[in-house]
Amino acid sequence: MTPDHPLPRRGFLAATGAMLLLAGCGTSQSASPSPSASPGTGQSTGPSQAAGPWSYTDDRGKKIELPQRPTRIVTQVSAGAALWDFGVRPIGLFGPHKLADGGRDPEAGEIDVSTVQTIGNVWDEFNIEKYISLQPELLVSGMYIKDQLWYVPEKSKEQIEAVAPTIGINFAGRSGEEVIGKYSELAGLLGADLGAPAITEAKARYDRALAELKAFASAQGELKILFAGASPDLFYICHPPEFPDLKLVTEGAGVKLIVPETVDQGGYYESISWEKIDKYAADALFIDARAQSMKVEEMAKKPTWGKLPAVKAGQVYPWRAEARYSYQGYAIMLEELVANLKKVKRVL
Template sequence: MSGTQPWGFTDDRGTEPVSARVPERVVAYVRAGAALLDLGVTPVAVYGSGHDGPVSDPAKAGGLDAAGVPYLGPGRALDEELLRESRPDLIVDVTYDGKSPYALDEAVADRLGVPLVALSVGNELTLPAILDRFGALSASLRAGTAVSTAAPADLTGGVEEAEAVLRGVAGRSGLTVLALSGAGPDQVHLARPQAWPELARLAALGVRLLDPGPGPGANWLTADWGRAAELRPDLILFDNRFHAVPPYETPPGTRLAAWNPETPPSPAAYARFFRELAEALVA
């Protein structure tokens, strides 16, 4: 397929943007853009979410900074003129509810007359299904010459091998793991494993993830650090994004490892995460 042929792609809201040709200038939410870069499609620019600030969060950005992809600022406060100057012919966002793009108001894309694709990263899909969807989108876009790089030789990113290593380590170590996001000295958000596709995947690979127990919140149980300590995890996966804070209170001897709840949804990015976790479990 050449870049001059018609293009269409049904996103995870059931919306099918169409174009007279394959989009060549993609602007994306930073998490989505980092995944596309791993998959052989280089965005012309990226933007952040309401959690982000005026500079890009390296935890989300993957290889975007090294590739020289400009960051336009947080999506909900994005200067539309900056977006217009990027001359996008496609915007790629994510969705958690299957209805609305997460980081950019769709009205912005409408005003610019630019189609918007939103791919699900919520728990209605498994992590392998999420990776497959980003792979399918990138494959459809690699026909566009301006945004395409040479497709990586191995688009699986070594994720299957990394999963095999983690499965073996998890089975031998038996360590308990608690995933959390620090909110300050008096508050922490404790992740409910089945609410997060990557945590559910870890559990399927044999990692002994701790559930924080009953209480409000579908994705997190918000509590104090004492509650995290009471669960007595052997290892804490802590949110390493800019807006989160490091663990304030942990039981003696608890190991720490970084977790990015917005890891770019590419096989390469998750392979790195799985390998790092495997190393932490045997450290």
């Protein structure tokens, strides 16, 4: 996917050998800090329930130990969107959560962005002074690259980590369902009620959507399906095993996707020139649809785009490259994916 999910945002970045993408812009309104909440009610779980020591070992092998359960939590937007669905309310966000027009970026999921402080909204933006002013007790972010917190600027890493403990959840090479499980576990430790109706209903909806995807896979036949993203200079063929959503689609549901012959350093995709985008013939294309990614309308201006069989057949669909890691988020993503996959006809 992109460096925002290792796929093209406004352009791919080189980051420890993996090119990743960028994000949105804007600032949010200030808000009163709110503690962890119960999913079904949106109410605080209460200070009394937070008493006693709290510990968690993250995917870096780093053990966080605090005198009591943290309630003042700042998150990267993907982590915040997942935790929000499980009932945890962050007080601050960084990463793309507001669009240029002030609206909520889809990556923010159901977060009420008017109730959280903006620490940063684009790649490499992190307002340390504002972060400190919030008196955070914990920072949570995902990781696409080993031991690197997504959207935490390397140049400010030590200063940021000196303010409050940090938790990293690994995405690379892990299926979406596994990542959802990690956020569910963390949310429970942060005081969320994992048995709340909103959670159990979302899980049932997710299970139904996954079952439908498996049914499609069993009837897929020889359909050739490609997931990709793009920048003005390059076209990116995704390597499914590295992306949580595509790993679930392929290994979890059995859908056959085109796999690139070689991958760039970092393993997320094979980048090819626009002149050679017909290297992998496909019946259908699923294109990174994040707000900051190159749009299909822009791709249509490239001379080679219209020559692709999938484009000629009108079989180009959105890829929700950073669906939030919750049952709600993945249920929505899978339902749309299944609906579009069922439309695909063989053209090769």
